[in-house]
Amino acid sequence: MVKQSPIPLLTDGKRVDGRLPEEHRPVTMQVGVLPNANGSALVAYGNTVVLAAVYGPREPIPRYITVPDKAVVRVRYHMAPFSTDDRKNPAPTRREIEISKVVKQALEAVVFLEQYPKSTIDVFLEVLQADGSTRVTSITAASLALADAGIPMRDLVVGVSVGKINDTVIVDLNKLEDNYGDGDLPIAIAYRNNWVLLMQLDGVWKPSEVKRGLELAFKAAENIYRNMREALKGRYMAVVQQ
Amino acid sequence: MSSYPFEIIPSLRRDTLRRMISEGKRPDDRQLISMRDLTIRVGVIKTADGSALVNLGNTKVIAGIKFELGKPFEDTPNEGNLIVNLETPPLAAPTFEPGPPDENAIEIARVIDRALRHSNYIPLRDLTIIPGKSVYTMWVDIYVLNHDGNLIDSSMLAAVSAIANAQVPRAIIDGENVKLDKSTKIPLNINPQNMPLTVTYYKIDKYLIVDPTLEEEVMSDGRFTVASDGENIVALQKGEGYFTPEEIDSMINNTLSIVKDLKVKVLEMVKTPTGSLLF
Numbered sequence: 001m002v003k004q005s006p007i008p009l010l011t012d013g014k015r016v017d018g019r020l021p022e023e024h025r026p027v028t029m030q031v032g033v034l035p036n037a038n039g040s041a042l043v044a045y046g047n048t049v050v051l052a053a054v055y056g057p058r059e060p061i062p063r064y065i066t067v068p069d070k071a072v073v074r075v076r077y078h079m080a081p082f083s084t085d086d087r088k089n090p091a092p093t094r095r096e097i098e099i100s101k102v103v104k105q106a107l108e109a110v111v112f113l114e115q116y117p118k119s120t121i122d123v124f125l126e127v128l129q130a131d132g133s134t135r136v137t138s139i140t141a142a143s144l145a146l147a148d149a150g151i152p153m154r155d156l157v158v159g160v161s162v163g164k165i166n167d168t169v170i171v172d173l174n175k176l177e178d179n180y181g182d183g184d185l186p187i188a189i190a191y192r193n194n195w196v197l198l199m200q201l202d203g204v205w206k207p208s209e210v211k212r213g214l215e216l217a218f219k220a221a222e223n224i225y226r227n228m229r230e231a232l233k234g235r236y237m238a239v240v241q242q
Numbered sequence: 243m244s245s246y247p248f249e250i251i252p253s254l255r256r257d258t259l260r261r262m263i264s265e266g267k268r269p270d271d272r273q274l275i276s277m278r279d280l281t282i283r284v285g286v287i288k289t290a291d292g293s294a295l296v297n298l299g300n301t302k303v304i305a306g307i308k309f310e311l312g313k314p315f316e317d318t319p320n321e322g323n324l325i326v327n328l329e330t331p332p333l334a335a336p337t338f339e340p341g342p343p344d345e346n347a348i349e350i351a352r353v354i355d356r357a358l359r360h361s362n363y364i365p366l367r368d369l370t371i372i373p374g375k376s377v378y379t380m381w382v383d384i385y386v387l388n389h390d391g392n393l394i395d396s397s398m399l400a401a402v403s404a405i406a407n408a409q410v411p412r413a414i415i416d417g418e419n420v421k422l423d424k425s426t427k428i429p430l431n432i433n434p435q436n437m438p439l440t441v442t443y444y445k446i447d448k449y450l451i452v453d454p455t456l457e458e459e460v461m462s463d464g465r466f467t468v469a470s471d472g473e474n475i476v477a478l479q480k481g482e483g484y485f486t487p488e489e490i491d492s493m494i495n496n497t498l499s500i501v502k503d504l505k506v507k508v509l510e511m512v513k514t515p516t517g518s519l520l521f
Contacts (some may be wrong), residue, residue, distance in 0.1 A: 095352075097343070100345070101345045101349055102349075109464075113262070195484035195486060196490060199479075199480040201475060202477070203360055205474060207475060208476070210490075211474055
């Protein structure tokens with residue numbers, strides 16, 4: 001892989017957008033944005049914006065996917081055609097199918113599936129604007145939308161991406177760092193339980209770098225977790241006041 | 243894998259298995275962190291440019307390599323293309339259905355793809371014919387023939403073995419035209435020390451096991467794959483369940499030593515092509 005970045009990714013310890021290696025982009029979130037959905041959330045990590053909607057628990061269609069003793073979580077991660085520099089063909093790619101699967105597996109570990117036998121919980125994720133770290137932004141959005149739908153969960157799930165520029169481990173990759181960096185380590189964390197729910201790795205990493213990446217992800221998750229709680233509380237307070 | 247929602251294990255059997263695992267035992271007398279018997283035979287398919295048949299216990303996976311002419315990607319004008327595809331044909335398990343690769347098959351293929359790409363095992367630069375214009379496209383087609391658990395590791399073994407066995411048809415350049423001469427083949431010059439392998443851990447209660455049989459796999463609560471060349475980590479993939487940072491740390495460290503030992507065995511087994519397809 002000899003892809004050369006058009007501009008240096010790290011100069012004097014600062015990244016292309018002026019951030020320090022461990023600095024996360026501003027995170028904003030809004031819960032309950034789609035009236036039709038049972039739960040929804042809009043989450044932005046810098047310029048990456050993801051909209052999540054939860055429908056369910058509801059009757060599975062097609063019927064044969066029903067599991068008798070618990071709910072099935074279905075996840076569709078999808079990038080809007082206008083979310084990228086070049087138009088993205090809206091047909092699902094192998095990448096999107098894989099991401100949908102790993103996000104599903106992350107969420108399944110925290111939802112109390114046994115409370116909704118024979119039903120599905122559908123999570124739809126649309127990346128509206130992509131600037132790196134879309135899968136971890138999606139997971140944060142999905143978790144908020146599930147909470148907004150009132151689905152009981154063991155924990156909130158926080159997504160954080162970690163990457164590498166030469167030997168420097170960085171947090172929350174933007175598009176340039178994603179395309180031209182030396183590695184990518186998306187992580188999702190059940191914050192209160194200290195569980196890793198999603199972890200993938202791309203690139204060549206020393207075992208010690210992976211360890212540091214995990215530590216940085218947990219550190220970054222703290223703040224996002226607090227934001228998530230505030231966003232949910234705000235939503236419930238608004239309902240109470242009504 | 244999650245594609246077996248209706249693979250049913252009686253709860254009595256399930257309880258027994260869980261108790262055994264908690265005592266460090268397994269039904270086939272293995273340790274928690276040990277693999278089933280492995281045999282690899284390369285050169286089993288005459289029509290392929292490279293092939294390998296892997297038997298890992300009762301799991302059987304075959305991989306075939308094919309070279310075609312292709313165009314390089316714009317950002318890598320000096321590299322051949324690598325495409326990894328995995329099929330789960332219905333003959334391999336009662337729960338497999340005909341059709342294009344499902345999410346399970348796509349996931350495995352993509353993890354193997356990432357591990358191969360980052361390990362530098364395949365000399366992709368050697369697969370350039372005319373820089374920026376014409377390169378080889380290397381297809382790694384993995385076929386599951388009998389599924390008895392641990393498809394990720396057995397597919398990875400099949401892929402690296404078939405690649406070790408690969409012969410590249412000679413490219414004939416005639417002005418602007420490029421053709422492949424299938425009658426003259428040159429061995430692919432792999433970097434054996436960079437051979438990546440995966441070790442997939444399955445969690446049953448709080449215990450981690452490797453190389454599960456289908457039964458163990460179906461009743462497991464978590465899955466985590468570590469791909470390594472023995473030195474560095476070249477891919478990770480968390481599947482079902484949850485893992486603590488301490489567990490991840492220990493899986494990574496275990497993998498480094500398992501891969502180092504396993505690589506020696508694999509490199510030995512891929513040395514001499516057998517040519518026979520008998521299982």
